[in-house]
Amino acid sequence: MLTTVYLIAITAEAMSGALAAGKRQMDMFGVVLIAFITALGGGTVRDMLLGNFPVNWTQHPSYIYLTITAGLMTMVVARFMHRLQQLFLILDAMGLVAFTIIGCNVALALNYDLPVVIMSGVITGIFGGILRDILCNQTPQVLQKELYASVSLLVAGLYLTLHDAGFDHDLTLLASFSCGLALRLIAIRWQLSLPVFSYSPERWQD
Amino acid sequence: MLTTVYLIAITAEAMSGALAAGKRQMDMFGVVLIAFITALGGGTVRDMLLGNFPVNWTQHPSYIYLTITAGLMTMVVARFMHRLQQLFLILDAMGLVAFTIIGCNVALALNYDLPVVIMSGVITGIFGGILRDILCNQTPQVLQKELYASVSLLVAGLYLTLHDAGFDHDLTLLASFSCGLALRLIAIRWQLSLPVFSYSPERWQD
Amino acid sequence: MLTTVYLIAITAEAMSGALAAGKRQMDMFGVVLIAFITALGGGTVRDMLLGNFPVNWTQHPSYIYLTITAGLMTMVVARFMHRLQQLFLILDAMGLVAFTIIGCNVALALNYDLPVVIMSGVITGIFGGILRDILCNQTPQVLQKELYASVSLLVAGLYLTLHDAGFDHDLTLLASFSCGLALRLIAIRWQLSLPVFSYSPERWQD
Numbered sequence: 147m148l149t150t151v152y153l154i155a156i157t158a159e160a161m162s163g164a165l166a167a168g169k170r171q172m173d174m175f176g177v178v179l180i181a182f183i184t185a186l187g188g189g190t191v192r193d194m195l196l197g198n199f200p201v202n203w204t205q206h207p208s209y210i211y212l213t214i215t216a217g218l219m220t221m222v223v224a225r226f227m228h229r230l231q232q233l234f235l236i237l238d239a240m241g242l243v244a245f246t247i248i249g250c251n252v253a254l255a256l257n258y259d260l261p262v263v264i265m266s267g268v269i270t271g272i273f274g275g276i277l278r279d280i281l282c283n284q285t286p287q288v289l290q291k292e293l294y295a296s297v298s299l300l301v302a303g304l305y306l307t308l309h310d311a312g313f314d315h316d317l318t319l320l321a322s323f324s325c326g327l328a329l330r331l332i333a334i335r336w337q338l339s340l341p342v343f344s345y346s347p348e349r350w351q352d
Numbered sequence: 353m354l355t356t357v358y359l360i361a362i363t364a365e366a367m368s369g370a371l372a373a374g375k376r377q378m379d380m381f382g383v384v385l386i387a388f389i390t391a392l393g394g395g396t397v398r399d400m401l402l403g404n405f406p407v408n409w410t411q412h413p414s415y416i417y418l419t420i421t422a423g424l425m426t427m428v429v430a431r432f433m434h435r436l437q438q439l440f441l442i443l444d445a446m447g448l449v450a451f452t453i454i455g456c457n458v459a460l461a462l463n464y465d466l467p468v469v470i471m472s473g474v475i476t477g478i479f480g481g482i483l484r485d486i487l488c489n490q491t492p493q494v495l496q497k498e499l500y501a502s503v504s505l506l507v508a509g510l511y512l513t514l515h516d517a518g519f520d521h522d523l524t525l526l527a528s529f530s531c532g533l534a535l536r537l538i539a540i541r542w543q544l545s546l547p548v549f550s551y552s553p554e555r556w557q558d
Numbered sequence: 559m560l561t562t563v564y565l566i567a568i569t570a571e572a573m574s575g576a577l578a579a580g581k582r583q584m585d586m587f588g589v590v591l592i593a594f595i596t597a598l599g600g601g602t603v604r605d606m607l608l609g610n611f612p613v614n615w616t617q618h619p620s621y622i623y624l625t626i627t628a629g630l631m632t633m634v635v636a637r638f639m640h641r642l643q644q645l646f647l648i649l650d651a652m653g654l655v656a657f658t659i660i661g662c663n664v665a666l667a668l669n670y671d672l673p674v675v676i677m678s679g680v681i682t683g684i685f686g687g688i689l690r691d692i693l694c695n696q697t698p699q700v701l702q703k704e705l706y707a708s709v710s711l712l713v714a715g716l717y718l719t720l721h722d723a724g725f726d727h728d729l730t731l732l733a734s735f736s737c738g739l740a741l742r743l744i745a746i747r748w749q750l751s752l753p754v755f756s757y758s759p760e761r762w763q764d
Contacts, residue, residue, distance in 0.1 A: 167495070168551025175502045176495025177549045190401065195602065197611030199403030200464075207467045221549045228553065258612075261619045276693070281482070283491040285695040289579070289588025296587045343589045343633045345580025347640065373701070374757025381708045382701025383755045396607065405609030406670075413673045427755045434759065487688070489697040 148244060148319065153212065155241030159274050160185040160213040162238060164220035165227065166282045174221070180281055181217030182210070188274035192249050192266050196256055235334055239297075243326035246271035246298045247305055247319065260306065267302035268295065293333035296340055301326035354450060354525065359418065361447030365480050366391040366419040368444060370426035371433065372488045380427070386487055387423030388416070394480035398455055398472050402462055441540055445503075449532035452477035452504045453511055453525065466512065473508035474501065499539035502546055507532035560656060560731065565624065567653030571686050572597040572625040574650060576632035577639065578694045586633070592693055593629030594622070600686035604661055604678050608668055647746055651709075655738035658683035658710045659717055659731065672718065679714035680707065705745035708752055713738035 163184025167177040186203045193201040203209045220227075227234065249270025253263040272288050272295045279286040288294045305322040313321075332338065369390025373383040392409045399407040409415045426433075433440065455476025459469040478494050478501045485492040494500045511528040519527075538544065575596025579589040598615045605613040615621045632639075639646065661682025665675040684700050684707045691698040700706045717734040725733075744750065 164549070165551055165553075168549040169553075170491050170496070171548050171550045172491075172495045173497075173502075173546035173548050175505065175546055176492070179495060179501065194400055194606055195613060196616070197613070201401060201403070204402070204464055204468045207465050210467045210471070224549070224551050258616055259619050261622045262616045265622070280486060280692060281492060281495075283489065283695065285582050285584075286588070286693060289584045289591060289693075290582070291585075295591070296585075299587065340585035340587055341633075342583050342585050343576070343580040343636070344583045345577055345636050347577075347581075370755070371757055371759075374755040375759075376697050376702070377754050377756045378697075378701045379703075379708075379752035379754050381711065381752055382698070385701060385707065400606055407607060407609070410608070410670055410674045413671050416673045416677070430755070430757050486692060487698060487701075489695065 148248065151240055151244040151323075152248060154237060155244045156185045156209060156212055157216045158234065158237035158241045160216035161220045161234070162275070163278045164217040165224065166278050168221070168224060170282050174218070177221060178214050178217040180278060181220070182213045183281065184274045184278040185209075185213040185216070186274070187277040188245055188270045188272065189249070191273045191277070192252060192270045195269065196253060196258065196262075196266060198252060198256060202252075236331065239327055239330040239334075242271050242294065242298055242330060243301050243323050245274070246301045246326070247322060250302050250305055254309075263306060264299070264302045267305070268298045271295070271298035271301075290342075292337055292339045293329065297326055297330045297333065300329060354454065357446055357450040357529075358454060360443060361450045362391045362415060362418055363422045364440065364443035364447050366422035367426045367440070368481070369484045370423040371430065372484050374427070374430060376488050380424075383427060384420050384423040386484060387426070388419045389487065390480045390484040391415075391419040391422070392480070393483040394451055394476045394478065395455070397479045397483070398458060398476045401475065402459060402464065402468075402472060404458060404462060408458075442537065445533055445536040445540075448477050448500065448504055448536060449507050449529050451480075452507045452532070453528060456508050456511055460515075469512060470505070470508045473511070474504045477501070477504035477507075496548075498543055498545045499535065503532055503536045503539065506535065560660065563652055563656040563735075564660060566649060567656045568597045568621060568624055569628045570646065570649035570653045572628035573632045573646070574687070575690045576629040577636065578690050580633070580636060582694050586630070589633060590626050590629040592690055593632070594625045595693065596686045596690040597621075597625040597628070598686070599689040600657055600682045600684065601661070603685045603689070604664060604682045607681065608665060608670065608674075608678060610664060610668060614664075648743065651739055651742040651746075654683050654706065654710055654742060655713050655735050657686075658713045658738070659734060662714050662717055666721075675718060676711070676714045679717070680710045683707075683710035683713075702754075704749055704751045705741065709738055709742045709745065712741065 160181035163181040164177045166184070167180040172180065186209060189202050193199065246267040250263050250267035253266035258266065275288045276286045301322050304325055305318060308318040308321060366387035369387040370383045372390070373386035378386065392415060395408050399405065452473040456469050456473035459472035464472065481494045482492045507528050510531055511524060514524040514527060572593035575593040576589045579592035584592065598621060601614050605611065658679040662675050662679035665678030670678065687700045688698045713734050716737055717730060720730040720733060
């Protein structure tokens with residue numbers, strides 16, 4: 147199941163990357179590259195950080211083709227995207243949660259300590275979007291908008307708690323996935339967000 | 353031959369990095385650092401991604417000295433750069449093509465699959481310029497302007513096609529190099545570019 | 559002694575990251591992430607670059623907790639930060655120097671060549687701040703303001719010169735640390751900076 151969700155997630159992330167590239171008037175190559183990096187960048191950073199070579203996607207050419215196709219398709223269907231916005235947000239939320247769980251599993255298999263496992267999950271979940279925003283020269287939105295990175299953190303925490311408590315693997319997976327997805331969709335619906343830290347040096351110096 | 357072209361290419365890339373740093377009023381150290389990263393960053397990202405340690409330039413201190421020197425020299429000759437613009441564009445084009453072929457060779461030697469070999473070539477070719485633009489806080493120009501990244505992609509494809517078809521190594525090298533260089537210069541001359549994807553969410557929501 | 563200074567340094571760097579995130583109105587999670595990356599990003603880039611796995615902080619969960627705590631604390635004490643500005647600049651300077659020396663030691667232990675050892679020191683010293691600025695969408699300040707990166711370079715050079723000359727380890731450490739700290743504080747006090755390279759293509763083309 148996780149593999150199916152992962153493929154859907156890659157596609158959704160690639161499309162979000164392509165749209166961001168389009169907002170910067172990139173050429174077709176730029177669109178495809180940003181799509182690729184948004185979809186597979188989180189896992190790439192994780193693997194490079196954990197010394198987990200070869201990096202995952204280098205062993206799965208099909209992931210490369212899938213993200214390229216998704217990027218190109220987005221250029222064609224962009225004008226209909228606003229009608230699909232609801233669907234798109236759901237796919238993106240599924241991606242966030244699936245990426246996080248996969249990231250935890252990779253670090254678990256490498257026997258890293260618990261806090262590193264959690265960070266591995268979160269990095270896999272959110273770094274594709276962060277790289278997308280860096281390449282498109284904007285402040286990372288996942289660190290500013292409604293609950294997003296924190297959903298990833300919560301999913302990682304829940305997954306590892308259930309995992310350590312010895313629950314059935316499928317149950318653990320299903321519970322973490324559902325809770326994460328629900329929280330993310332609730333956050334979008336009611337615009338829930340973490341407290342924002344707004345600091346302007348001048349304000350305090352008067 | 354490839355080594356000679358490589359040294360010229362490093363120098364040209366370092367100079368382009370130094371000029372970009374100058375546009376941001378960086379200090380002498382910043383100029384040298386951006387020069388270094390522009391020249392050697394593509395290969396560094398490639399080696400880190402492919403798990404190819406030690407990273408190439410760490411075994412060749414002369415590359416470090418060369419890029420530092422090129423960065424410092426650029427500060428001196430900057431006022432004459434506009435007269436050398438034609439030459440500079442040719443050197444930069446040679447760099448793009450040489451970097452791409454070298455990147456393909458590295459991944460081939462590590463037995464990666466074909467799509468990864470192509471990406472290795474393209475990453476080596478264009479990521480120095482992308483890192484330069486990220487550090488100078490601008491949207492990567494290689495993803496927006498005339499054919500650039502796509503020249504890298506075409507060179508990688510041609511090189512690997514001829515390579516797999518069993519052509520003589522020198523001939524393969526020469527053909528890929530010439531075609532890539534010619535295409536890049538033609539693209540500059542006639543401002544050829546890929547279709548641009550321009551997406552503004554508001555436009556479709558009216 | 560270096561360990562104590564290192565922990566102080568991590569804390570100071572994390573706080574500088576949190577403040578930068580606050581200037582971009584990031585949420586609580588963004589603040590903590592930027593704090594973490596500012597504090598530990600330099601060492602992470604160094605380890606990934608040198609192939610030094612596992613990356614240092616993955617073996618020291620306490621570093622993770624420390625930077626998270628420092629990030630959260632900063633949100634609380636931000637309104638008093640301007641009164642602590644002097645103290646803060648001193649802690650930051652200690653961090654710069656300590657990070658540099660630690661970075662040199664890591665590359666020395668891996669038997670890299672001298673220029674790579676120096677770069678390892680400088681990267682450890684300044685890349686946390688560079689990543690902070692990239693994530694906060696601004697041109698890296700450490701490459702523009704008063705002597706900062708150059709202090710790191712000088713410390714690395716002095717440390718390795720004394721080290722190679724066979725001086726006592728503690729003496730070498732103390733001398734490099736003091737000189738670096740003094741130079742940085744002098745640079746702040748009298749706004750010393752390297753020559754700035756200001757390049758605007760238009761100016762020369764008239």
